[in-house]
Amino acid sequence: MDIKQERGNQGQVYQDAAAIRQAVFVTxxxxxxxxxxxxxxxxxxxxxxxxxxxxxxxxxxxxxxxPAHIQRVATLEADRHQGYAFALLQAVLAQLGNQPVALNAQETAxxxxxxxxxxxxxxxxxxVGIVHYQMIKE
Incomplete structure (x- = not known):
């Protein structure tokens, strides 16, 4: 898997992220x-x-x-259970180094x-009408 990142909402990476979020969270x-x-x-x-x-x-x-906050983690339905989200988050965590990080996890995650x-x-x-738990990684 190739992982790309981009700050802001003007480029192709953001457009791809928004399309995944639209499919998973909205639809x-x-x-x-x-x-x-x-x-x-x-x-x-x-x-x-x-x-x-x-x-x-x-x-x-x-x-x-x-602490920094990871948000909007989503995998397209057809691509779940392949380890993609795990690998993506490992890359995000590696970039953060040893600093603490938090997220709000849906109950199922x-x-x-x-x-x-x-x-x-x-x-x-x-x-957003879904049960969540706050989670922290020190």
Whole structure:
């Protein structure tokens, strides 16, 4: 898998990330597009994993907060269970080095993030109508 990253919302990597997010979060999960595309994309870094030139997985990184926050992790439905999200997040984490990082995990993804070294903190909460847990990797 080839991983590319781009800061802002003007280039091809962002367009590919947005298309994956549209397919997964808006179309598949029914999240309101105004909530999904929250106006923060221009200031953040977007990662996309490509397989044979096709974008299959994405994540967004917010380094303007402490700890840094991984957001909008999504894999196209046809490409799930291939290890793409795991590999993409390993690359994001490697770039961050030893600094702490947080994310809000959908309930169904908590065990996935635990495999990457994240620990669940606090109680469940609703975000965009879906149960989430805050997770931290120190």
């Amino acid at each position: 598949e999960q029914g999240i309101d597009p105004q909530l999904e595309f929250d106006g923060e994309d221009a200031q953040l870094t977007h990662f996309v994993g490509y397989v044979a030139g096709k974008p299959v997985v994405t994540a967004r990184l917010n380094e303007t907060v402490h 908590v065990d996935f993030y635990k495999r990457l070294g994240f620990k669940q903190v606090g109680e469940a909460f609703l975000e």
